[in-house]
Amino acid sequence: MIPQPSRGFERAEFERRLQKAQARMRVAEMDAILLTTEPDVRYFTGFFTQFWESPTRPWFIVLPANGKPIAVIPEIGAAGMAGTWVEDIHTWPAPRPEDDGITLLRDIILQLPRKFGRLGVPLGHESLLRMPAGDYQKLLADLSAFDIADASLLLHQLRYLKSPAEIEKIHFICDLTSDAFEHLPNSLKAGESERQNCHRMRIDLLQRGADTTPYLISGSGPGGYDSIIMGPTDRIIETGDVLIIDTGTTFDGYFCDFDRNYAFGSADDDVRRAYEVVFRATDAGFAAARPGATTSDVWAAMWDIMEKGGALGNSVGRLGHGLGMELTEWPSNTPEDKTPLEPGVVLTLEPGMEFAPGKQMVHEENIVITEDGARMLSRRAAPELPVIG
Structure with a gap:
């Protein structure tokens, strides 16, 4: 039996992942990428919890073209996210079905610098959006300043190399x-x-x-x-x-x-x-x-x-x-x-x-x-x- 590895990753591991993502984003002319699934959120932040088994609350990470990931998450996850390398954490008192973080997420995305006017969202094969379809439609309507680009292949290729x-x-x-x-x-x-x-x-x-x-x-x-x-x-x-x-x-x-x-x-x-x-x-x-x-x-x-x-x-x-x-x-x-x-x-x-x-x-x-x-x-x-x- 081989020795058990240590749990988690060094901060440098997450820094390398983000640097690779941002280099690819520049080539793809994306100002940011929106992440909503457990593997993608964990890959870039280290946020690791069984609470994803509950479908009640959506969770969002925004990868900007420059700078560290931005977390837009339910208040219940604030302490856990604060234990990762992510520092920019925004919360709302979820569940709040009438506006479950969508306005907060919209405002944060609109505050980002816009060079290309393109927001990456994983939309292709073997990808999904873990948020209500109606909320996604509302978000798109509020982000008319952005073209939406499929980021699924970019993300697949990043995680492909271990x-x-x-x-x-x-x-x-x-x-x-x-x-x-x-x-x-x-x-x-x-x-x-x-x-x-x-x-x-x-x-x-x-x-x-x-x-x-x-x-x-x-x-x-x-x-x-x-x-x-x-x-x-x-x-x-x-x-x-x-x-x-x-x-x-x-x-x-x-x-x-x-x-x-x-x-x-x-x-x-x-x-x-x-x-x-x-x-x-x-x-x-x-x-x-x-x-x-x-x-x-x-x-x-x-x-x-x-x-x-x-x-x-x-x-x-x-x-x-x-x-x-x-x-x-x-x-x-x-x-x-x-x-x-x-x-x-x-x-x-x-x-x-x-x-x-x-x-x-x-x-x-x-x-x-x-x-x-x-x-x-x-x-x-x-x-x-x-x-x-």
Whole structure:
């Protein structure tokens, strides 16, 4: 087990993030960017709280073209935000549905220097606005002096490259979860439900030092499974079943995301062959993942192995994705994505295929791109399908 990293980040980390954002903003001719989501707010401020689970109050951070982030937040968060590196904090007594911070936010944005007359807002794929749609429409009407520019790609690209401190946190939670998966055969039991087996794993992850396990799904069935997102269910696992467990577990706000497959009692030749194909596909994706290559190159390397191995199709739509403060991040490993890989990028490799009508086999590992190629963050799965009992 690797040592647990320290929590949080040095102030210099946030300063570097802001400097990179502001350099890109100048190129994109944006006077400011409005942030409303937990990952974006946390990325630039360090404000880390479970209170985001409450949907009642909106939270706003304004990134100006010059100077530090400006917080426009409910009063309940003032003390927490004051504990970050942010100094310019404006509050209102939320919840106040008739004007939940919108007038205050408008006034602060209008006071900013205007060089380009453009306000960045994340509006594209894999982005969202965490505020009422009616409030956003009102804000736009009050900010007619600004053109609204989509800032989603700019923000995706910033978070795409992880710092050494971020990679350390992801590596730690991958290592911890690898320990739990390697111990799992000792606790998996036929005759019990998916839910019961997954419940024990969730407890084990927490006891090992994980902060949360918000994503722990499973699928099972005789000779393979037909879904990887609907469990854990109360379906009883029987001899001859194959079980997949996929988990997104966190440490200090950073995710791992990988899975493991198990057979109970026995596994037929088709299942063993499918497992061997996706295992080799993962190796191919790993070999292709190096600086100068693209996400599409990684996809092609994995799909070539699966196609030659008899894949009937892939229902997931991609063969992996970015990983970090969110379970799934931009970009995606698809034929069309073509995002260049650089040192510091963290990806999942997730080859999955339908190997028989209604039967899937999916495998996933987590990697980081280095100067020389790629390095595993999760510990590699067994090369042959593990059989329980």
